[in-house]
Amino acid sequence: MSDVPRxxxxxxxxxxxxxxxxxxxxxPMATTPLIGARLARLTTEPDLLITDGEAxxxxxxxxxxxxxxxxxxxxxxxxFDVVASGRRHVVMGANQIDRYGNQNLSAFGPLQHxxxxxxxxxxxxxxTINHPTSYWVAKHSTRVFTESVDIVSGxxxxxxxxxxxxxxxxxxxxxxxxxxVFDFGGPDHTFRxxxxxxxxxxxxxxxxxxxEVVGLADAGETRAPTEEELSLIRETIDPTGLxxxxxxxxxxxxxxx
Amino acid sequence: xxxxxxxxxxxxxxxxxxxxLARSDVRDLTVVTYGGPDLGLLCAAGKVRKAYYGFxxxxxxxxxxxxxxxxxxxxxxxxxxxxxxxxxxxxxxAAARLPFLPIRAGLGSAVREFWGDELRTVDSPYPxxxxxxxxLVAMPALDLDVAxxxxxxxxxxxxxxxxxxxxxxxxxxxxxxxxxxxxxxxxVETEELVESVEVQRLxxxxxxxxxxxxxxxxxxxxxxxxxxxxxxxxxxxxxxAADPDSxxxxxxxxxxxxxxxxxxxxxxxxxxxxxxxxxxxV
Numbered sequence: 001m002s003d004v005p006r007x008x009x010x011x012x013x014x015x016x017x018x019x020x021x022x023x024x025x026x027x028p029m030a031t032t033p034l035i036g037a038r039l040a041r042l043t044t045e046p047d048l049l050i051t052d053g054e055a056x057x058x059x060x061x062x063x064x065x066x067x068x069x070x071x072x073x074x075x076x077x078x079x080f081d082v083v084a085s086g087r088r089h090v091v092m093g094a095n096q097i098d099r100y101g102n103q104n105l106s107a108f109g110p111l112q113h114x115x116x117x118x119x120x121x122x123x124x125x126x127x128t129i130n131h132p133t134s135y136w137v138a139k140h141s142t143r144v145f146t147e148s149v150d151i152v153s154g155x156x157x158x159x160x161x162x163x164x165x166x167x168x169x170x171x172x173x174x175x176x177x178x179x180x181v182f183d184f185g186g187p188d189h190t191f192r193x194x195x196x197x198x199x200x201x202x203x204x205x206x207x208x209x210x211x212e213v214v215g216l217a218d219a220g221e222t223r224a225p226t227e228e229e230l231s232l233i234r235e236t237i238d239p240t241g242l243x244x245x246x247x248x249x250x251x252x253x254x255x256x257x
Numbered sequence: 258x259x260x261x262x263x264x265x266x267x268x269x270x271x272x273x274x275x276x277x278l279a280r281s282d283v284r285d286l287t288v289v290t291y292g293g294p295d296l297g298l299l300c301a302a303g304k305v306r307k308a309y310y311g312f313x314x315x316x317x318x319x320x321x322x323x324x325x326x327x328x329x330x331x332x333x334x335x336x337x338x339x340x341x342x343x344x345x346x347x348x349x350x351a352a353a354r355l356p357f358l359p360i361r362a363g364l365g366s367a368v369r370e371f372w373g374d375e376l377r378t379v380d381s382p383y384p385x386x387x388x389x390x391x392x393l394v395a396m397p398a399l400d401l402d403v404a405x406x407x408x409x410x411x412x413x414x415x416x417x418x419x420x421x422x423x424x425x426x427x428x429x430x431x432x433x434x435x436x437x438x439x440x441x442x443x444x445v446e447t448e449e450l451v452e453s454v455e456v457q458r459l460x461x462x463x464x465x466x467x468x469x470x471x472x473x474x475x476x477x478x479x480x481x482x483x484x485x486x487x488x489x490x491x492x493x494x495x496x497x498a499a500d501p502d503s504x505x506x507x508x509x510x511x512x513x514x515x516x517x518x519x520x521x522x523x524x525x526x527x528x529x530x531x532x533x534x535x536x537x538x539v
Contacts, residue, residue: 055422075423113332125340126362152367159365
């Protein structure tokens, strides 16, 4: 067992989503990927643009929920310009994801008569067709990782028309969950395990995924944070421990406390 | 009638005009919006037949609007759900009097199924460097009969400014509409308007506006440039939708009344709530 709390392993995995991203806008949509993006910016990816989630571009890299000096303006209308430009990497949540990377955050059930209503498709269709997209799932389960999604909000690889160059920018980079790090590098762009977090077994991932995970038996272990990263997470970016509200600590028996 | 409603989610919505619409005998509305409690209140009043939107969100817990959810799960409204960027694109097409504008967003997603034949694609007449043809979504113009928007500051002629961090898309809603209704927290002389904000904040001019309505705190319970979202009241709204009795009480107290009474009762509700909290903490 690692003595690094699971939430911090998830933060490291989220930071690595942005490895090599360069001078683009990092748009994390939940706490753990937000900490990850800021960690990347404070370590290996200083040129990332980050915002306050509303309309201001931060010059500095503040703690979660805190403000900072700004360097620019990014109201919603300009966000759509950035989306179309491709200079962005978004990390969205997902109510459902299938083996080809189709994602749903809209509703469950029939389109015009759903059983449960969520947000609607939001920016998911435009994000996925225009620029790198990753997903963050705080509770990896068969409810989320399902055979087929009810409503395709985020476009998956089997919905790409290879004859139409309009699809050429689609790239689903990573899926980070409380159990591991995944991509769509399996045969025909299927869901593949890249690493499992320390203490997570292949069986645990298989039991909690509604389809076969490519490369599960061979996946290594998600790397441990460095001392510098740990101190940045604990003291600078998330001193109040908001990350553990998304990912609870796991005890020796593998049970969330 | 097709109406566009400005703002975004639970941000600077023209709620005073939405409340007036909910009280009126107008029915069978088609609504175009970045949806929030505006769409929720109109669904609660049974006014909506069809909705065009990029999302519907209260922006804070419980996030999903309960009345929009109820209208959806009962199948009582027909929707043309789309990517957020497609709403902007459709308003820009209408503003420029074009039948469509091409956009990538929507391709490969369920947006195509939400719209059926109402949403088509367009092939580029210019092949790419490899000689291949790019096929894009042909986003149809979102032509509006009426636009409702809320800005923080205006003169009586329809010149108006936002004072917060984001203009949202209120100028586009007005540019896409035949009849434009602007509600504002403060009506001032033109000279005071232009002296009190940077020129880049003057989002609307006289050509964009037909009627100016003085509605202090009119965006309540969403936020506007000079006041925050009333989170407690928004939670009360959402919780009141949970059962028929609590909704009837909410509606009779806050919605079946004129705007001035609404505003007075909100002040009273806030004071009573603070007093109850104080009593509970003693």
